[in-house]
Amino acid sequence: MTGTGEAWPRERVLGLAPDPASARAAEGLAAPSRWSHTGRHGDALWGSCAGSGSRPYQVLVDLSGPAWSCSCPSRKQPCKHALGLLLLAGDGRIAGAPALPPAAEAWLAARAERAGHAAPPAARASEALADPAAAAARAARRAERVRLGLEELDVWLCDQVRGGLAALQRAGYAPVDQMAARMVDAQAPGVAGLLRALPARFVGEGWPARTLEHLAMLRLLVAAHRRLDQLPADLAETVRSRVGYPVSRESVLARPAVRDSWAVLGYVDVQDLRLTTRRVWLRGQATGRWALLLSFAAGGAVLDGSVMPGVTLDADVHLYPGAGQLRGLLGTEDARTGTVGDVEGESVTRAAAAFGELVVADPWAERLPVVLRGAPIPPERDGGRWRFRDVDGAAVPLLAGVEAWQLLARSMGDPVEVMGEWTRDGFLPLGFLPHPLDPVFSPQVLTG
Template identity: 45%
Template sequence: MNQQGVRWTADQVLALAPDAASRKAGSRLGSAGPWSETGCGGGDGRGAVWGECKGSGSTPYRTVVDTAGVAYKCSCPSRKFPCKHALGLLLLWASDEEAVQEVQAPPEWAGEWLEGRRKKAEEAQAAPDTATATADPEAARRRAERRAERVTAGAVELEQRLDDLLRGGLAAAEQAGYGLWEETAARMVDAQAPGLAGRVRELGAIPASGAGWPVRLLEECAMLHLLDRAWLGREQLPEPLAATVRTRVGVPVAAEGAAVRDRWLVLAQYDSSDGRLTTRRIWLHGRESGRTALVLDFGAAGRAPGVALPVGLELDAELTAYPGAGQLRAALGERFSGRGSGGCPPEEHSGVAGGADGPPAGVRAADAVAAYGRVLRDDPWAESWPVTLAEVIPVPSGDSWQLADSDGRLALPIAPDALSRPGLWTLVALSGGGPVTVFGECGHRGFTPLTAWAPDGTDAVPLT
């Protein structure tokens, strides 16, 4: 194995693109024609790829990617992350070993950026201790109390608005339009409760969501009412549940506890946007711990989030969990090169390696439903739960689709939102009528497939 481990596949590279336009533009730059001074390696056990891309100006764009990080740097003016040049360079690296060969050291301009990243990582690792030592606990306590008071005032106001809605009848929600909900959401933002604001905006979209919307609106109003009441009575809740309520309301919490180092397999990555903020969700599976973890990153004002990890690769890293009952969110900490947690020598275990071990062990459809049911006891607001399904077959069911156990015992309906995605047809083609392994989110609206593995279990195929 070379110093960088297995090179990425084209699908893994394109899964990093912030949008369809970037995928198309990056694909056009995935050949050797516009590139010069390319190379990969670095000679220090970490992975990097670099090159110069000819553009419209006289000076080529300089692009470098830290594949162990994963991070990108390009001299182009694009606000997208990664830009088309980074995507094109990675596609070239993935497909043409002759065009991007390994060398002992990067050029000076790439080496300076890579070294700067590593120094910042070392400083960031030491920073929490300094912050803890200099922070004023009393001032922090007063700030937390003031915020809690504002959130409480917002929750009380929201309860009154829900009462008014139900008293006037759900039909009034359709007549009022979205403006009333947006005004209420803005009030929740003022109350420093972004979690409540997000749920209010979701309520506003339900009356225009098609047949059966009154039932869905009543369900979501009930869940929002439950969250309001839980916040107002949080002092009587067990601490794990109280932490979950704080998270759902939107009160910031810090990751805590001991960091877990493992070889983390990237199961899925996808973005969602509310027009103001882009949220990137990255699902990870610990090869040795067996844990599943969710890493969140955010991008504002049309910018893509900064963290991007290709589906199907492994990351030798530390994760620190956030508090809360039934919560899987974790903070991505130090990422390593050289000796991994399994004791492998550097040439066999780099910071990012190929997913040669295949997918996690999967479960049957009935087990997936049971797992989601258990998590609802700890977190009633959980919309879904991450599950790997083993030996399931995508089959049509009327106007919809299901994932059926290969033995025919049970079938999970595919969530309505996933039916219109091209990934569904990718899954059907990959299956070819036979059983496959699928990772996704199992929730009250069905199963959302995110990644699938070919029958031999070697290649992870993103479905998002």
Template identity: 45%
Template sequence: MTEQGVRWTADQVLALAPDDASRRAGGKLGVAGPWSGTGCGGRGAVWGLCRGSGRTPYRTVVDTTGPAYACSCPSRKFPCKHALGLLLLWAGGGVPDTEAGAPDWAEKWLAGRRERAEGARAEADTGPADPEAARRRSERRAARITAGAQELERRLADLLRGGLASAETAGYGLWEETAARMVDAQAPGLASRVRELGAIPGSGAGWPVRLLEECALTHLLDRAWLSTDRLPGPLAATVRSRVGLSAPPEGPVVRDGWLVLAQYDSADGRLTTRRVWLHGRTSGRTALLLSFGAAGRAPELALPVGSVLDAALRPYEGGGGLRAELVERFGLSPSTAPPSGTSLADALAAYGRVLKEDPWLDTWPVTLSGVVPARADHGWQLADAGGAEPPEPVPPSAGGRADERGAVPLTRGAQGRSGLWRLVALSGGGPITVFGEIGHQGFTPLAAWAPEAPEETVPLV
């Protein structure tokens, strides 16, 4: 126990690693041998000097309330192996509490973080310096997006006129060229959809159906953008968000103890996007934090899965009200019991309702209770454990719909992850609670809890 709260577990520290290589390297540094001058104190700081290959040890400091990291090593990863090793040493009780405070080099970095945080809060309170200039910039970007949407409509019309079969022979180059034009039009949301369209041809049996479905959704988004002025306010906000025209968060600030449910990265070769799912213990809200890193670099935001983050969030418009901005962090505490779960039928009904507000929503976060991972002819699925008999397999054509006895298939990506075997082992054939994303392609499990250890969050990604 320290002034900053209960120390993290080793699993929570390793969950912060940007990749497997960093996880292994950090594990080797999680012992006292290479470290000197370590300490931890108030405001969540942990620091130390790590002996490396050079004459001068690396200076490493971590702000666990962020968390955020600084190290004098040349690594471009966040956190680097030295920060991971220091946190592992701290988690194991190998870093002493220091009443004298952090050394000058660590305190300088910590003070800089506090000053930047205060400056950011002040800027948020005062708003943009020149509202009129901001309005003109917004209008110019909207005009470029409109031109991009019109060009994309012509591309889709040409595709359908020539027949979907031509998409397989044309290759990916034409799609990438179209995506690049959407980037030039400052419509990253449209560019992302175009790249997804280009990856569908030749992706397996039934690809023409999937391509037609995605083309229809992209066409719907184009037409919605071109008619934004005639849409209801919430739907217009969703459309602006989907094309990539982000707006500052404007909802009321919500301070809560947020259970970190899951954290995972996705990359498109240009940008790495980190998604962090949170659940408010008091508000009952589910929130999504997004963080981005340039190609080859992990995003800086990293939270230990299973911990509870005392923080203030401000939600964005659109997207079902899920995405939020992390306004201020106050500290971390041990994990607690998972959110109250729901049945498969209720989860799918909730996804159906939110589709009315956002037709482009691929998935919806849900916590399922009393489900069992089961093997079916087409692959793995989650089945409702309420019945005495095992459920009938869901045919592949059923997509993400539950059958009459309550079962939903796992998505194709989830079928090949190592987390699937952790899920099966955790269940042992019995009912468990699982958090994940449900959608038209099935369910992707992200975290789970066993009945005998409801406060231990088991990450599945």
């Protein structure tokens, strides 16, 4: 990230929040009355915030990192005070200063020194590739471990179907977790992740069908991996990706770029046991292509908030290899604007067909980004599922448990453009267009 010294838009700041409570608390702190001795110089922001302690908290933020420091006792990173200071700066309520105060100067100097000691990632990568023969041997050993692990999984899958899904459901998490751990040992983390998602299928109406489908998809992955050499190159890459073979960042960035004005239309954070995953969806205005930026945070680390809905990037996106692959990395970025243009929503029927095409290319595909035009329909009975109806009358159920009151308030029967994820189990709305992150609205609220 370059040090432009520009204030960040609200959605970008709130995207850094470790949880919704921190975001709300930060908004409460984004009032000048809570702050004193504020200032900004270059990429640095500083201020004193009145808190519950006897002395105000000293807050420092380096926009170029981003990085922050606060004297409050909170373990959250960033804390509500750092977020509040960023919001205040975003509202233009922090005046520029001719020089850094001593505390900020010392902190930034310490950061710069630490950064100097860390070797750049590219240098580390080139060291790793210094011995190609050793790297090839490691890759071969890994492939063999994966193969053995997947053969073991195949036996386990057949055992479950032989004994009946009812028995699998009764046994609960333990045997599934055990097999997932075995897949981690076999260096197939993608398969381990798929297994860990299995127990979530054991509940609700229609659980046997969902469970069988999940097991069958795992079995298909095992079968595809056996024939990896015979598959078309794109599909083979997809299989490798689903199994969890690593793909280096450098190799993705070396792939041809898709150049476009990418409108950032939606995002969602998904919390697993230890890991939070952020999915950010981009749509190319010229090509009409979609791209997915993924970021992960474990153990209280901060998710990447550098690209959030409501902006358009003139940039290169490098897509990962694989059929139906939408995941990409952001390459060179030339310009960024704080708006997204109009996006024409499509019909439910067309979106269903597009998902079908994706499944043909990638049988394990779980979701497809779509912009639908239509209106939400509340359930007719308590506990029923919401639906999204297009202007032609075709409807798709929303994911079980999603209550779309916010969406209904915007629509009230009138058609609206909604960005969301089309999944095997229903539609997950993420935001309205053209304001995917309305200041008084967020996808978390929508889907919570």
